[in-house]
Amino acid sequence: MKGKIHSIDTFSTLDGPGIRTVIFMQGCALRCKYCHNPDTWAVESPDARDYEVKELMEVILKNRPYYEASGGGVTFSGGEPLLQHHFIKEIFKLCRQEKISTAYDSSLYISSQVVLDLIPFTDLVLADIKQINNEKSQLLTGAGNVLNLKNIRILNENKVRIWIRYVILPSWTDAYEDLEKTALFIRDLPQVERVDLLPYHSLGSHKWKLLDLEYQLHEVEPPSSNYLQELAQLFSSLSQRPVYLA
Numbered sequence: 001m002k003g004k005i006h007s008i009d010t011f012s013t014l015d016g017p018g019i020r021t022v023i024f025m026q027g028c029a030l031r032c033k034y035c036h037n038p039d040t041w042a043v044e045s046p047d048a049r050d051y052e053v054k055e056l057m058e059v060i061l062k063n064r065p066y067y068e069a070s071g072g073g074v075t076f077s078g079g080e081p082l083l084q085h086h087f088i089k090e091i092f093k094l095c096r097q098e099k100i101s102t103a104y105d106s107s108l109y110i111s112s113q114v115v116l117d118l119i120p121f122t123d124l125v126l127a128d129i130k131q132i133n134n135e136k137s138q139l140l141t142g143a144g145n146v147l148n149l150k151n152i153r154i155l156n157e158n159k160v161r162i163w164i165r166y167v168i169l170p171s172w173t174d175a176y177e178d179l180e181k182t183a184l185f186i187r188d189l190p191q192v193e194r195v196d197l198l199p200y201h202s203l204g205s206h207k208w209k210l211l212d213l214e215y216q217l218h219e220v221e222p223p224s225s226n227y228l229q230e231l232a233q234l235f236s237s238l239s240q241r242p243v244y245l246a
């Protein structure tokens with residue numbers, strides 16, 4: 001079995017606990033306006049390359065001493081990693097045998113059957129909530145959020161550890177009612193251990209240009225650090241979870 005992989009970061013400290021190998025999978029069904037990896041959208045891309053399961057495991061195993069020393073492991077990201085869930089399942093099974101911790105970072109805009117199928121081999125999910133409001137989600141990502149939120153609840157019910165990720169995009173995701181509703185949704189999920197607030201940045205906008213795509217957020221300023229601190233405090237008090245600023 002082969003996986004289509006956009007790129008691999010063999011030393012990440014940002015995508016789950018400890019030092020991790022992060023595998024960025026090719027392909028995504030969403031079209032988030034702030035996406036800084038639009039080059040991962042197409043399922044077929046000259047930038048991606050096919051890896052056999054065995055070949056990727058060799059890459060993963062090279063960093064075993066770092067995982068053991070730091071409590072790290074492997075994280076699949078993207079794109080949308082779960083579009084290639086059969087490949088991920090094979091890798092996760094082997095990681096389990098090797099006692100390497102497994103995680104994926106996903107919008108969870110995917111069939112619930114896929115999420116359920118991976119649960120026995122998944123230690124942690126980094127779940128991206130894009131917008132809690134269904135109509136605003138449609139405008140921001142090109143799709144509603146019903147499936148995504150249902151899948152987070154499924155993970156919670158099945159006792160999977162969850163970290164929530166939420167991008168602060170001024171005037172798109174920072175309305176009080178949306179933050180409040182998101183925080184209260186999280187508060188009711190005992191498996192959510194923490195929330196990471198990620199400030200919007202436009203560093204990937206040049207990729208849109210290269211791909212001949214129209215970037216619509218040129219006018220949006222990244223949030224200031226004071227404003228982010230305020231939102232983090234608000235979010236933490238409403239969700240009753242630790243909130244970290246990335």
Ligand code: SF4
Nearest residue numbers: 028030031032035079
């Ligand atoms: S889900 Fe991620 S990769 Fe897909 S469009 Fe949104 S930000 Fe980009």
